[in-house]
Amino acid sequence: MLNDDVSIRKCVACGKHKSEFELIKVVNNNEQILIDPGVDLPGRGTYICPSQECLEIAREEKSIEKALKTQEPGDIYKKLMEEISNE
Numbered sequence: 001m002l003n004d005d006v007s008i009r010k011c012v013a014c015g016k017h018k019s020e021f022e023l024i025k026v027v028n029n030n031e032q033i034l035i036d037p038g039v040d041l042p043g044r045g046t047y048i049c050p051s052q053e054c055l056e057i058a059r060e061e062k063s064i065e066k067a068l069k070t071q072e073p074g075d076i077y078k079k080l081m082e083e084i085s086n087e
C-alpha cells in the first residue's frame with residue numbers, strides 16, 4: 001500500500017492541494033476558531049499551508065472566516081503565525 005490512505009486537502013489561501021500532513025488544520029469548534037494539530041477536533045474545518053505567504057493571503061481575504069463561516073476569527077491568525085515560526 002503506497003499512501004493510499006493519505007487525504008489530500010486544499011490550502012484555503014493558495015488553493016494548492018497537499019497531503020493533510022503538510023497543512024495546518026483550523027476548525028470552528030462551537031464558534032471557537034482553533035488550530036487542530038491532531039486533526040481530530042469536531043466541527044467545520046479548513047486547511048492552510050504552514051507559510052507566512054499563505055497566512056497573509058488568508059488574513060487579507062478573510063479566507064479562514066469564510067471557510068469556517070464565522071465573523072469572529074479571534075486570534076487565530078496570531079496563533080497560526082506563532083505556530084509557523086515555531087517550525
Ligand SMILES: [Zn+2]
Nearest residue numbers: 011014049054
Ligand atoms: Zn497555501
